[in-house]
Amino acid sequence: MRRTFAYLRTGFSGLNINGINELTARHVSSVCWNCQKPGKNMICGDCGSLQDVDNNTNYFELLNFPTKFELQASELTQRFRQLQARVHPDKYSNKTTREQTNSADWSSLINKAYKTLAAPVERGQYMLQLEGEQMPQDNSALNTAFLMAMMERNEEVEEADDSKALDQLYAQIVQELADKANKLTAQFETNDLAAVKQTLVEMKYLLSIQNSIKKKQQQLMSNVA
């Protein structure tokens, strides 16, 4: 009777330990799939195997930046290229199937992270998402004055009939987008997320006007040709 009880106890605790190990492996993926050594880097520090992609990887951490809105675009591009070189599929063409898959997966995650962080509006939206916040689905964040100004802008673009006028409108938008990006830096620093949302919606408006200017410029060019 006593032996049976002892067996049950070890049996039970053994099960528990396995359960915990499984959980840890799933949530932290802290062990190298190849050499079983701990570590959560992209490339195992012990055996050099390319690890499985963790799709929850923070884009800022992936590209080695602090989670801040302000970042140096040239520095971002440089780190992106270095990181892409480390996981480039050519480097893994002679390796295991698992590493070939991982190389393609990392490559696409790094691309996605770079595109997101490189575009200020995308970067701002991503930071909101990290805070558990979402962009408003309507225009309620905008004030009437801004909407009126945007309508006027659209009319100006429609009425502009030479490339010089369009260039001027384009330059104006570029400047305004830069000003708004500066505003975002300050708003993120004070964690004023309501203001962040408003600025992001305004920037999206400016981007859509910028797009219609581009389209019109292309039309003008094809008319000339």
Ligand SMILES: [Zn+2]
């Ligand atoms: Zn390893």
